[in-house]
Structure formats: C-alpha cells, structure tokens
Amino acid sequence: MLKVTWRNLIARKLRLLLSAFAIVLGVAFVAGSLIFTDAMGGAFDDIIEGSTADVEIAYEGANDFDSVQDSRVIPASVVEELEKLPEADGVYPSTMLQSVFVIGSDDKVVGGSGPPGLAFNPTEAEAITGKQIITLKDGALPDGPEEVALDVATAEKAGYDVGDTVTLVTPGKPPSMEAELTGLVEFGSGGLNGATLTLFETEFMQDSFFEGKDVYSAISLNTAEGVSQAELAAAAQEVLPKGVVARTGDDVVAKNQAGIDEIMGFLNTFLLVFAAVSLVVGTFLIINTFSILVAQRSRELALLRALGASRRQVNRSVLLEAFGVGVVGSTLGLLGGYLLALGLKALFGLLGLDLAGAEFPVNPSTIIASYAVGIIVTVFAAYLPARRASSIAPVQALRDDTAMPESSLRVRVAVGGTLILAGAASMAAGLAEVGGEVLVEIGLGMLGVLIGVALLSPLIARPVIKAFGALFRPFGTVGRLATENSLRNPRRTAATASALMVGLALMAMMSILGSSASASTDEAIEQTLTSEFVVSNVIGQPFSTDVAEQIRDLDSVETVASLRYANPDVKGGGTAWMGAIDPDDFSDVMQVPMVQGTLAALDEGKVLIASQPAERGGHEVGDKVTLEFQGGDVEVEVAGIIAATGALPAEWLVTQDTLDKGGLAPLDSMLFVTKTPGASTADLREGVEKITEDLPTVTLKDPQEFAEEQKGQINLFLRMIYGLLVLSVLIAILGVVNTLALSVIERTREVGLLRAIGLSRAQLRTMIRLESIVIAVFGALLGLGMGLAFGLALMQALEDEGLTAVVVPWLTLLAFVLVAAVVGVLAAVFPARRAARLDVLRAITTE
C-alpha cells in the first residue's frame, strides 16, 4: 500500500502542489509571524543588554523600558557619595530626555513616528556585555553648548556629516535649536530599532532642560575587580536618597525584557490571528482538493478494495498522502515564512520601526510549530475524504459509472445549523461581555458561524447560481453550460466559494467598522469640538510646553487648553488612557458630554472616567481610585462619568497636578486653541503656524483636518488589516484555480465532445471563465452577507464605545463583488488555457 500511496503522490504532482500551496501560505504566515517577533524581540534584547551597566540607579519606575519622561532628579551630591564606594570602578551620572528629535537636511523629522528620540550626555560606562554603551565612531564627543553627536544611522537618514549644523526639536525653551554635529556614535550593540540618539554635553543639558541645576536622571555604575553586581547594588543603595533604587544590570535586563515580551506577545497574537484565518481557508481548500481527488480515483480505490485492501489500508493510504503534502507544504511554508518576516520588516520599517541590524533567527520552536500546524491541518482536512474513500464498496470497481458515496445533506444541515447557532450564541456572549475572554468568544463564535454557513452553502448555492443563469443569458449556450457546470456539484462549488467567503466576510466586517468609526469621529468632532484649532502630533508624541505659552501670547488667542497624556496602571486592573487638562480652559474648547457630574467638578485630586472603563472597573462617583504612575501611586476621587465620544482623545481625565505627583515631566500632547471674538481665523492660523513652523513634530489643524487625521489613523489600520486578509483571499483564489483545473480534468471527454461538435476555443475559455465567476461571486456574496451580519452585530456592541454612527459602505461592498468577479476571471486563466489546449481527438477517446 505504501508503494501505491507514493505512486499517487508522484502521479498527481500538479494537483497536490496546488493544494500544498494553501498549506504553504498558511504555514508561511505562522512561521513569518514567529520569526519576525523573535527577530524583533532579539533586536530589543540587544539594545537592552548593550545599554545596561552593572548597576543602574534611578527613581523607582523612572528608568523602565516603557517609562515616559520623569520629572524626578538625583542631586549631584549622590554621585560624590557613590564615587567613594570601593565596590564601584566607575560612576557615570546621566541626564536623559525621551523626546529630542532630529530634523533632517530635507526639513523632515527623522523617526518620530513611534520610537523615542533619546538624548543624553556622553558616558563611558560599560554595558554588561562588556562593550561601551556609547562608542565614538567619527569626530569627537560634544564638549560645549550647541554641540551634538548623533548615532550613525540617524545622521545618515538625516543627511548630516560631522561639522554640519543640525536642527533639533527638544522639550526645552525654545523648543527648536541648532547645534554643530561634532561626532558620530554607536549605541550599545549597534541598532536602535528606529529610535534616534542625540548626545549633548552634560552641563549644557542641565542648563537647557533641568533648570540649570546640577542634577541627573540616572546613574550607571561599573563594578570594581572581583565585586559582584549584587554587592555593588547593595553598597550603593546605602547612600541613595529615599525613592531612588540601585538595581543590578541583570535585574534591569530581565525586567525590561519581560516588558518587551509583553508587547511582542500582543503583536505575535495579532499576526497569528491572520495566520489562523489563512489556515482555516487553507483547510477548506485541502478538504475540497482531496474530496475531488478521491472522487476521481474512486474506481481505482474500489479496485484496491476488490483486490483485498482493507478499509483501514485505503484510509491510511489517503491520510499518508495528506501527510506527505503536509510535510512538503510545511517545508516550503517555513521558507516562505522567512521571506514574509523580511517583508514584515520592510512594512514595519515604513511605520518607523527600523530593524536594519536585526538578525532573523529560525528557532527550533518556530520549526516545530510550522510543521505541527502544517501537518495537522492537512491530515485533519484529508480525514473526511479519506473516510469516504474507504467506505467505497469493492463492487464499484466493476461498475461503469463509479460514484463516491455522498454523505447525506441532512447531516450537514444538522451540523451546520448547530454550529451557526452555537457560534451566534458565543458571539452574543462575547458582545454582551459575559465571561472573561471576550475576543476569544467573538472570534470562536464567528468561526463557528462561518463553518456552519460553509456547511450549509451547497443548499444556498442552487438558487443563487440559478440567478446567475439569468445574468449569463447574453452568453447564450456558453452561459447556460457554465451555469449548469457550477450546479453539477453544488458541494464542490460551495466549498470552493466558502474559502473565499471567509476572507471577504472579515474584509466586509472591517469596512463596516472602519466607515462607521470614521463617521462617528466626524459626528463627534462636529458636535463637541468648539475650538478653532488643534495643535498636535499625529501619534501623540509629546512636545515642549513652550509651544502652548508662545501661542497663548498671540493677540488673537482667547484660550489654549492643553492635554497631556499618561498611561498609568489602575489598581485593581487595567491601564488608564488618561489625559490631564485644565477644566476651565477645556470647557472653552470642547463640550465634554457627561453621564454624571460636570466637567467643572474636575479638580485637583479628582478624576472623570468614561462610562465604559468605569463600568468595567466598577468605579462610581465618590469612589477612590489608585493610579500607579511610574513615580508612585496617586489616589484620586471619581467626580463624574463621561459619556463616550469619539472626539475626546482620552477615557480618563485628571488635572495636571496629578501627573506632576506621579512624577511625569510636563510635556503637552495636544493643544486646543480658540480665538478672541473679534479676531479672524486666518490671522490666528498664521500666528500659530509661525510658532509651529520650526517644529515638524507638531502640526496645526482645524476641526475638519483634525477629523481627517483621526480618520487617517483608522484608514491606515484598515489598510493593514486588508493587506493581511488579502493573503487568505489569495489562498481562496488558488482554491478556485484548483477546483476548476480538477473539474476540467474530470470532464476531459465532455470538453472533447463540445470541441468536436463545434465549440471554439474562445467559447470554451469563456465557459470556464463564467464558471469561475459564478464560484467567486457566490463566495463574495456569502462573505458579504456574513460580513454585514458580523459588522452590524459588532456595531451594536460598540455603540457604548462611542461608535454611534452605523454606516454600511455599500460602494466598497459592491467593489468587493466586482473584484471577486475579476478574481474569478483571473483564477480561470490557467484552467481555461489547459482546457482549450486539450487535443480534441485525445479528449474524446479518453477513458
């Protein structure tokens, strides 16, 4: 039997290759996600290890990987104390900033779209890797005011050479400054993952950014000969003021790596969700391919049975074949995954995450996961066809027209119906936020409904395809033949279409969410934003408070309300998306809709919470909530509940003193500007633009532009999701190609007959093209139906989140259908050509 299996694999190379391709793509996505996140984690590990000294001293929470600019400083006297320690070989105090950006010679900001703009003083500290944290590569280190050194990559991107004058945006006053580039340095292990590094002389930094005081934000220590990290840390801790901690380098690395792993874990999950979608689609395709292959081989299988092969042997033969396909597919998928990881690297490079120096390792865990997923999915998908194959009666071998025993549709209806109901229930539970894993519930619910619909789709296929018959009438007999061909095996047509359905359902759902979110944003901004202008950075990168002060000085300005961001953890669970405001100023620029209390009730030590997070955390008016800032815990009292609105860019509102208490340095993220009654809008714009002109990191927007910017974010996100879903559509197209190609092979004699009695090659191609369109458009219609249902259900659930406007983008959905039709035409190219090339004579004499 092994020999027969092997022969089958070889004899059907092409068909198996096509179905293996589905596995290749699915596995490639899994492997690519894993390799990419490994590479990214590795790159961050290198940065962390390469920039951490034996002992690191800072205020608790101020020097973590995800810390924002901290306002707490260590006096210079501490440095003197530390220098007296015999355990320390070197004491390197540092002044550090996180939002210093380099303006390139093309007047564009370098980086600044996510990764921080780091700035500190030159340090001679050695990292735990044994390498200098900062290595001079060219020129000299800055040695006076208005001098700066840059990391090599940043200088290259900005187009600066040693000796050039560099423009910088800093959190100082004024925010824009120029400095001479004195040298180029390398940071830690080399890479910065897209962050930029600027070095200033210590005194200059203290003068410009630390109010001229001789203070530091952190201190790095290197151990003396024979002293362990722990010993040095313990000795150092003795002389440190309250709140400042000395931690061993190993500790710091471990803690920061854990933080990175969490972020990577999220990204990994996000990518693996799409890998799962691809695999579900791939499973459809493999089930279908194996069903067709088994059907075509039914006589051969019956012959094997007649010759004495047991049911188990036939079963095993098919499964073994699937195993072979799985192995080959997984291997190719692993290779494809590596390429995909490189593609993701390029994609994330566009988003600001520069992984140029990162290694892309293929870890054993990636290899194991790829093969496990590929083989299990293939064998699982082949199981049903294999069982059907083994249930064929030996007597079939002697019959003229051998047909596979087909399972009754009644079983399908029962299973499919149950799955749809269970899926819908799970979705409903998820949407109603019953139980813990909301996303898992919704995701599994959707999967259940999709598979259920796929099972029932042969029933739906008949009436829908009949309707196509009417549409194809202009094609005459050719159209009629195409329609009849698609109806010939509704299961096959439906299974092929179902694969396309999955991707399109998700795309349609996302398009509904996206356009509704856009519309809700428009609506909310129109209704609540009363300021003339908004000054902000698109991704909330903070900027100097000097900007607000300068704008405030303009004659035409009535109010400048600033909003500062913070993301403290909330005691009891969750992270707060928090904005700090001045309630007086803010009431001038935005009408914050309240469920309970008023905006004016916000005061020092108080907090306003949006209804959703308040409900989730069980916070009520009058309750005390503890916010865990990096500089320590701050207790606030809930003074009111905010109604959800898409315009307010925060869910928690506090006053700015709360952030000060939390140890956060004062940096604005957003300014809302209103004009004095008599002033002209144009004058105001001119005035503000003059101030922000030198700061490419911030821009001025009127409410409409502000809305456009917000929607731009939504659209970017949508496009990324579409991009990832296109992969599943691609797999589905392969499914259509596969089904058509196999059908053509199956119908060789019929094709021969049609050609013999006068069907031209062009007509034959048209016939197959139309058949392909039927499958593709049927799949698209199913998908859009599902997507519409999912999207509207989700909108219902998200109404509380501020998505009040429900917009179904009919034009986009129509475009999806048209694209599906085009996809159908493309999918038919290969099978149609194959059919047209069939030798008429050989075709009609085929057995």
Add this chain to the structure above:
Amino acid sequence: MIPTTNATGVAARVIDLTKVYGSGQAEVRALDGVTLDLYAGQFTAVMGPSGSGKSTLMHCCAALDEVTSGSVLLGDVDLSTLKDKELTRLRRDRIGFVFQSFNLVPTLTAEENILLPLSIAGGKPDPEWYALVIETVGLADRLTHRPNELSGGQQQRVAVARALASRPSIVFADEPTGNLDSRAGAEILQLLKRSVDEFGQTVVMVTHDPVAAGYTDRVVFLADGKVVEQMREPTAELVLERMAQFAASQSVQG
C-alpha cells in the same frame, strides 16, 4: 424532402492520404496512401480489423485530426489549408457526429443537446426540418429529459438528432451501435438509413459489425492503412463472407 446535394456528387474526397504516428523505430503508418471518394446522399461503411486505420481515416475526414500528407476535400474545401478556428467552424456548421459513447452533455436536456451545435453558432433551427428530425427519431416526449434519464438507445437517438439538426454536408458515425443491444442498435441504423434515403443526407459510418454494414449502400474495406476492397449494395452475409476471406489471407500471410 429535397436532398441537400446531388445524389451523384462527391461529399468528401480523400486523395493519397497518409497518416504517420511517432517517428523512427516507433513509427506507425496508420494510413498509407488512401484515395477514396465519399458520395453525397449515400450511406457508406468503413470496415476493417482493429489497427486497420478506419478510425484514423474518419478522424482525418472529420477535421478532428491532421494529416501527414495527401489531402481531404470536404466539398470544395481542402481541410489541410484551414486553421483551428476554421476547422472548428467547419465541424460546427457542416459536419455531424455520432460517437460510440459519451455523446451527450450530461448537464443539458435532450433538446438542448440536439440544438447544441446550432446554439453554439448562435443560430436557430429551420423549424420544418427540426420537426421532421424530432419526429423521425421519435423523441418528442423525451425532449426535457437529461441524458441520465434516458436509455442508451434513446441517448444515441438524441445524438443522431443532434448530428442531423444543422443539416450538415456529412455525418460521421464512429461505431454508433457499439455500446447498444441489437434491438436498439437496429433502430439507430434504421434511423441513419432513413436520413440518407428519405432526406438525402450523407452518412459515413465506421464499424466492425457486418450486420451494421448491411444497412449501408457501400462498404469500404481497410487493412494496414490501405483500401483493399469496396463493395456496393452489401448484405450482412456478403460482408461476413468477405471478412472471413480477409482473415484467412491474413493468417496465411502471417
């Protein structure tokens, strides 16, 4: 009914036709210089043992296969000068086919199958002629049935109707009774004979069955790719007798 061609005319002319498959050691001369006239308004049978080249001859005449040398004229048209597109149109408009098996498109009804060549061409049948064909094959009550709802004989009658529907210059039938029992086979042969005798159609049938050959006006015997004998007004007995002689001479030679 008026015959479509003059009874004494030639519907198809085969001139020094050679067909070689393969090359070198594996070379097979399926047809080796065949010259033959197929007369319009006649029912011609092509006979011969398997491997004699009778099927190849039919395929070449029916524009299904290319010739190695020599030529086939269908009416005035030399098939070797035509491209695939023109050959396809020629098959559609001027040739009718009846095969041994798998004659019908399973997804179409009997009527749709009958009209298939016409509808592919985008044309409509001549109503009088169509009515006559349907009446002759006796399928008026079976027109809406699919092939799998018809018996083998009925299916073959549909195939004959399809071959006649477009009133082709010539109908080629390849072992049309090969898969049928003798009663159903006799019906098909009667049908073909009537189409020649009453409607003036031209039919060429490849067969190895002497009984089938007995229905025809003329039998052409082929052996080793050559025409070895022709017989007019054949009967089953005469054909059988002649075949026995061939077999004997072959075995003597062999």
